[in-house]
Amino acid sequence: MVNELVLKDARVDDDKPLVDIAITGGKIKEIGKNLEGDRVYDVGGDVVVPSFIEAHIHMDKALLEVVKPNLEGTLAGAIKITGELKKGFEDEEVYKRSKIVLDMLLSHGTTIVRCFPDTDPLARLVGFKAMLRLKEEYKDFVDMQIGAFAQEGILKSPGAFEILDEAMKMGSDVIAGCPYNENNYEDTKKHIDMIFELGKKYKKDVTFHADFGDDINDKRYRSIDYIIEKTVAEKYQGRVTVGHMTSLSSVEPDVLNDTIARMASAKIYLTSLVATDVFLSGRGDKNKVRRGVLNPTPFIKGGVNHAFATNNIMNGFTPFANGDLLLIGNLYAHVCQLGTISDQKMLLDMITRNPAKTLGIQDSYGLEPKKNADLVVLDEKKLSNIFINVPRRRLVLKRGRAIYKAEEAVVKMWK
Ligand SMILES: [Zn+2]
Known part of the structure; x- marks a missing residue:
């Protein structure tokens, strides 16, 4: 079965390579490389953390x-x-x-x-x-x-x-x-x-x-x-x-x-x-x-x-x-x-x-397979910088569904 959504090239650990996170049925199904999904969201090397x-x-x-x-x-x-x-x-x-x-x-x-x-x-x-x-x-x-x-x-x-x-x-x-x-x-x-x-x-x-x-x-x-x-x-x-x-x-x-x-x-x-x-x-x-x-x-x-x-x-x-x-x-x-x-x-x-x-929810929570897909994509390349830069939340997922987006924050001559 093809995954419903894949977050591509996510930074989940500063000392390890980027990963893809596959989500199906509101849960994290797999974390790996070159995963395929009906929808692909390009994280582009940004940090992903659990909610x-x-x-x-x-x-x-x-x-x-x-x-x-x-x-x-x-x-x-x-x-x-x-x-x-x-x-x-x-x-x-x-x-x-x-x-x-x-x-x-x-x-x-x-x-x-x-x-x-x-x-x-x-x-x-x-x-x-x-x-x-x-x-x-x-x-x-x-x-x-x-x-x-x-x-x-x-x-x-x-x-x-x-x-x-x-x-x-x-x-x-x-x-x-x-x-x-x-x-x-x-x-x-x-x-x-x-x-x-x-x-x-x-x-x-x-x-x-x-x-x-x-x-x-x-x-x-x-x-x-x-x-x-x-x-x-x-x-x-x-x-x-x-x-x-x-x-x-x-x-x-x-x-x-x-x-x-x-x-x-x-x-x-x-x-x-x-x-x-x-x-x-x-x-x-x-x-x-x-x-x-x-x-x-x-x-x-x-x-x-x-x-x-x-x-x-x-x-x-x-x-x-x-x-x-x-x-x-x-x-x-x-x-x-x-x-x-x-x-x-x-x-x-x-x-x-x-x-x-x-809160007693540790069995369903975390950035691991089988856990709820409650995830946040941050506008930040290094996990160790998130409390320093307090980055923008690019995307917030609840059970795999986007509930908040702030996609673009760039300096340019806006039309
Ligand atoms: Zn209080």
Whole structure:
């Protein structure tokens, strides 16, 4: 049988010859030389990568910076301002804004997304329902996972637990806690217990926005020890992801190494939210200002599955970002001084292979035969340059079908 589509002369490895990628029935059928297909797309030696994976984004509260900026610049300021806006959330407005964000992601080659709509007494189920609607409407464009998110706390926000439970009943793919946003450490632990309770009740993985603070003297920002303990006790190894964890950037090396070893042993996954982490951290520091964002090298060498993601786009938490994970990778490389070729490779893993494991899709994902043909052609000849040049996405394929094209970008006298 002739292949439906062949991507000809693709650069998939800087140290090996160019290859052809044959696609049939939405899957990669073969990778080799001189492959034939009904349609042939000449890649011309440009880089082809598997689709990027956005493992952590809040589409429901993106693009709100123009409505009300976070002039304080702190995490507390961001939560407060967004909280006020959330009370006025209406179905159609949230849906339209989130749709703009989803198109931003797709046009940057991200076709697999885990999103966390605020699901609490302020936002109600408005954001959650907008995500359900987009998941169905965009099912041929994106694989979407939704995680109902307890941004306002649970103990601190009466009624939150019931709304989360309702969202789980309506089909939330994972559950997302926010244990630092409670009034004291006892409530932080209870919050973690309640998130595990929902995860177990609906047989879903659990995730936490955790330890998002500058130091660990306030134990609400040192909840990882309890999360590790709970993960092991509930036999949830490989089913728990933590995001942020910025307080770990302030601890002594021995504490960091010990935490990494125990996270790896409990198979707890980590997602760094680079732009938000660096934007909101160290706000109280008058000198030696902390960056907050975690250097991935010790985590990955220590066996922790570590990804990075966008988190927020143009709102009180992050006034920048445009849905391009390569741009976030470029920022990450600067902030954590990741300058070598092997660093670039690690960064690529952190938006492809690593988050595939986080989302539990590793069996169908990757640039290999039998895997889904979710691929991106970049306007770039060397794989090791993609975080440097942040190249144009020439073509984005979802299950072998073109869902975005930006073919020509050349300097010439246009007619
Ligand atoms: Zn988040």
